[in-house]
Amino acid sequence: MMLPTHAATGLLLGVAASQLLSFGDAAVFVAVVGAVVPDMDIVMSHKRTLHYPVLGSASAVLFWVLSPYAGILALSAGLHAVMDVFSNGKTMRPGTDPDPRAVYSHVSGSWIRPVHLCLTGSVRDLALCVSIAGFAAAVQPGTWILSASIAVSALLGRYALGFVQREDPEYDRLSEYLKNRLL
Numbered sequence: 001m002m003l004p005t006h007a008a009t010g011l012l013l014g015v016a017a018s019q020l021l022s023f024g025d026a027a028v029f030v031a032v033v034g035a036v037v038p039d040m041d042i043v044m045s046h047k048r049t050l051h052y053p054v055l056g057s058a059s060a061v062l063f064w065v066l067s068p069y070a071g072i073l074a075l076s077a078g079l080h081a082v083m084d085v086f087s088n089g090k091t092m093r094p095g096t097d098p099d100p101r102a103v104y105s106h107v108s109g110s111w112i113r114p115v116h117l118c119l120t121g122s123v124r125d126l127a128l129c130v131s132i133a134g135f136a137a138a139v140q141p142g143t144w145i146l147s148a149s150i151a152v153s154a155l156l157g158r159y160a161l162g163f164v165q166r167e168d169p170e171y172d173r174l175s176e177y178l179k180n181r182l183l
């Protein structure tokens with residue numbers, strides 16, 4: 001899934017916390033940050049260093065006791081890693097180059113295989129992102145600027161990934177190392 005789709009999910013989580021638990025705009029900010037941070041491991045071991053599909057979600061309860069905002073941050077980051085399972089592996093060409101590594105489970109010490117429901121940069125990915133962002137803006141109109149920014153980023157991401165995945169023969173000449181860095 002594209003980063004904007006993760007951001008949109010964090011936005012929705014923050015809006016839910018803001019509306020249902022009266023945590024205000026800070027919850028929205030914290031949830032979006034939590035949803036985006038895991039992919040910062042792109043400069044380390046992507047989908048492994050900052051991705052905790054099991055521990056992230058489970059630790060949210062513990063963090064919640066310390067501070068509800070810390071709990072929301074952990075839950076949002078854990079949700080990101082769980083969502084990655086339902087996308088594709090570590091490849092820029094999910095349709096033609098299947099990779100069995102969706103996300104790393106630090107509990108089992110192995111890679112979880114991807115369930116190809118929403119491939120990175122696909123039309124489904126874009127539609128999911130725009131619908132979630134639109135729904136969040138409808139529920140909490142104060143977030144419309146953030147929602148619109150996320151939707152526009154998804155459109156640009158879809159365009160850029162479409163270019164890399166299908167139209168750029170130069171991509172094939174990149175080394176495996178660079179392809180991994182581009183994920």
Ligand SMILES: [Zn+2]
Nearest residue numbers: 038039047084
């Ligand atoms: Zn990720």
